[in-house]
Amino acid sequence: MAEPLAAQGWRERDRALWGWGIAGGAILLTAWSYLATGFSARALLGAEGRGQMAAYVAKLFPPDLSRPVLWDTLVGALETFAISFLGTVLAVGIALPLVFFSSRNLMYSGVLFELERERRPARLARQGGYLAAKAILNILRTVPHIVWALILVFAVGIGPYPGMLALGIHTGGILGRLFGEALEDVDPRPIEALQATGASRFQILLYGIFPQVLPQFVAYTLYRWEVNIREATILGFVGAGGLGQRLHIAISLFLEHKLFTYILAIYCIVTAVDFLSAQLRRRLL
Amino acid sequence: MIASGPSRALAAPSRPDRGLFPYLLGGCLLVTFALSWRAAQVRPLLLFEAEGRHNILKFVLGAFPPALSPDFLQLLVRPLFETIWISVLGTAIAVGIGFPLSFLGTSNIAWSGILHGTDAGAPLRRAVKIVPYAGVRLLLSVLRSIPEFVWAFMFVRAVGLGPVPGILAIGLSYGGMLGKVYSEILEGVNERPIEALQGTGAGRAQIVLYGFLPQVLPQFVSYTLYRWECAIRASAILGFVGAGGLGQQLELGMRMFQFNEVLTVVGILFALVAGVDWLSAALRRRIV
Numbered sequence: 001m002a003e004p005l006a007a008q009g010w011r012e013r014d015r016a017l018w019g020w021g022i023a024g025g026a027i028l029l030t031a032w033s034y035l036a037t038g039f040s041a042r043a044l045l046g047a048e049g050r051g052q053m054a055a056y057v058a059k060l061f062p063p064d065l066s067r068p069v070l071w072d073t074l075v076g077a078l079e080t081f082a083i084s085f086l087g088t089v090l091a092v093g094i095a096l097p098l099v100f101f102s103s104r105n106l107m108y109s110g111v112l113f114e115l116e117r118e119r120r121p122a123r124l125a126r127q128g129g130y131l132a133a134k135a136i137l138n139i140l141r142t143v144p145h146i147v148w149a150l151i152l153v154f155a156v157g158i159g160p161y162p163g164m165l166a167l168g169i170h171t172g173g174i175l176g177r178l179f180g181e182a183l184e185d186v187d188p189r190p191i192e193a194l195q196a197t198g199a200s201r202f203q204i205l206l207y208g209i210f211p212q213v214l215p216q217f218v219a220y221t222l223y224r225w226e227v228n229i230r231e232a233t234i235l236g237f238v239g240a241g242g243l244g245q246r247l248h249i250a251i252s253l254f255l256e257h258k259l260f261t262y263i264l265a266i267y268c269i270v271t272a273v274d275f276l277s278a279q280l281r282r283r284l285l
Numbered sequence: 286m287i288a289s290g291p292s293r294a295l296a297a298p299s300r301p302d303r304g305l306f307p308y309l310l311g312g313c314l315l316v317t318f319a320l321s322w323r324a325a326q327v328r329p330l331l332l333f334e335a336e337g338r339h340n341i342l343k344f345v346l347g348a349f350p351p352a353l354s355p356d357f358l359q360l361l362v363r364p365l366f367e368t369i370w371i372s373v374l375g376t377a378i379a380v381g382i383g384f385p386l387s388f389l390g391t392s393n394i395a396w397s398g399i400l401h402g403t404d405a406g407a408p409l410r411r412a413v414k415i416v417p418y419a420g421v422r423l424l425l426s427v428l429r430s431i432p433e434f435v436w437a438f439m440f441v442r443a444v445g446l447g448p449v450p451g452i453l454a455i456g457l458s459y460g461g462m463l464g465k466v467y468s469e470i471l472e473g474v475n476e477r478p479i480e481a482l483q484g485t486g487a488g489r490a491q492i493v494l495y496g497f498l499p500q501v502l503p504q505f506v507s508y509t510l511y512r513w514e515c516a517i518r519a520s521a522i523l524g525f526v527g528a529g530g531l532g533q534q535l536e537l538g539m540r541m542f543q544f545n546e547v548l549t550v551v552g553i554l555f556a557l558v559a560g561v562d563w564l565s566a567a568l569r570r571r572i573v
Contacts, residue, residue, distance in 0.1 A: 014571075015571065018568070018571040018572050019502075019503075022506060022510075022572065029373045032370075033369070033370035033374045033377075037370045037374065037448045037452070039448070039449055044444065044449070052443055052444060056439070056443040079325065081324070082321035082323075082324035082325040085317060085318070086318070086327065138555075142551065142554070142558070144521065144522050144535075144554070146525060147535060147539070147547065154340050154344065155332065155336075155341045156328075159326050160324070160325040160326055161325055161326050161331065163325075164325045230430075230432040231432070233432055233434070234522075237526070238525075247435065247438075248438075251438055251439070259439075263431060266432070266435065267427060267431060270431075270432075271426065271430055280310075283310075
């Protein structure tokens with residue numbers, strides 16, 4: 001508002017230039033990928049490709065709705081739900097304790113530590129803790145959940161349990177990052193006010209910081225739960241139970257009708273969790 | 286919530302009365318937790334028993350040092366590029382699907398709001414407009430609710446191995462997500478420019494082009510970049526079902542118990558994802 005008109009114009013022009021740059025870059029990248037992969041829309045949408053896909057879709061119909069299959073699908077869906085739910089709970093359990101160590105403003109910088117600049121050893125120890133927590137979260141996040149699942153299936157055997165662990169470990173890393181960003185963005189004014197009253201650091205955390213970030217923590221957790229219900233179906237492919245495992249078997253054995261039933265179940269359960277999470281978000285936030 | 290004079294303004298902002306809701310929610314969560322515990326066959330101690338410990342140790346010891354022989358690294362060059370190609374083309378297809386569908390699936394463009402204010406009294410015409418809108422919404426929800434991994438698996442069956450099923454899988458499932466988020470952005474536009482355009486007698490297409498699009502474009506681009514980040518991660522995993530990219534090497538390493546190779550691939554993946562994260566964040570800062 002207070003910005004002079006000329007500067008505003010420059011900024012607008014800058015943005016437009018960046019916009020064109022991104023568009024150009026995207027087109028070049030796409031062209032390069034198109035040529036390099038030998039992806040051919042014509043072959044895909046041509047008579048042969050279309051025929052192949054239509055034949056496959058035709059094989060899916062009708063879904064197998066016999067009673068044992070439906071029962072098995074229900075069991076699988078419950079397993080998948082359980083994996084996603086417990087995985088998210090575990091993730092919160094991993095992220096919450098780590099995230100307070102991986103936030104710069106809680107560990108060594110900002111208003112909380114203004115008076116402590118001179119105490120080098122304490123500061124270094126704090127920075128060490130910060131880096132360690134950051135590194136752990138990075139490792140948890142970087143290793144894809146499916147690799148965690150493979151390692152854990154290898155360690156504790158086949159079943160939904162390793163799937164839930166894998167999901168929890170990987171999501172713990174992701175939530176740690178999201179929570180950490182929320183923590184580093186807190187408004188410092190309530191913290192300063194509490195500090196002025198002589199509150200201890202723990203009290204400041206409890207009354208000055210936690211209430212500020214709690215809604216964001218809840219929102220991120222619900223969001224990850226929505227993602228996790230999808231990922232939980234994937235983990236079954238490496239033997240980690242749930243609908244994914246049944247899906248994998250059905251595809252491998254060419255049981256297309258059964259496959260269709262499982263896909264319908266996945267659609268239902270994913271939509272249900274999306275709905276549930278949206279309702280919770282509306283009620284809680 | 287009826288305001289009762291100025292004294293009310295001084296009182297602490299009262300939280301909405303939630304009644305029994307928190308207790309109900311807590312109870313539900315506890316029950317869900319207990320049932321899930323049973324359904325997932327959780328046995329926490331299993332992880333720390335001799336066999337589990339032994340296997341994890343075997344993995345960790347096998348992973349170090351990572352495989353860095355030139356031969357192996359050379360083997361990874363093409364899958365690395367393939368992962369990038371799959372993510373780029375997949376995202377491009379997703380935009381191709383999501384962008385047009387999002388306009389059809391936006392309530393204030395398709396059937397409600399000021400664009401259709403004069404039609405309010407004609408329920409039949411309204412219904413005719415709602416049907417395609419609902420159809421598009423359903424299509425988008427089907428596309429995004431089936432995980433890309435499952436799409437990839439089916440496409441491997443339908444069109445064969447290689448990067449193409451990976452591209453299509455990302456294109457379809459991300460198309461559904463982009464379409465949904467785009468239309469949420471469209472529903473949040475500022476209505477005044479649209480009213481102004483309507484006042485000049487602009488047609489509906491012109492209003493969309495000059496009233497809606499300029500408002501939402503930066504957010505569209507920003508969200509698409511974010512989705513591209515996710516696509517890189519996803520395309521790295523799709524190789525597990527034979528859809529090309531680094532995932533295939535990852536699966537091979539796991540299957541052959543070559544954990545040092547797994548570690549190398551994970552390291553490369555980390556660098557790739559971090560690089561793309563950085564690039565996309567830097568670009569997003571410029572335009573929004």
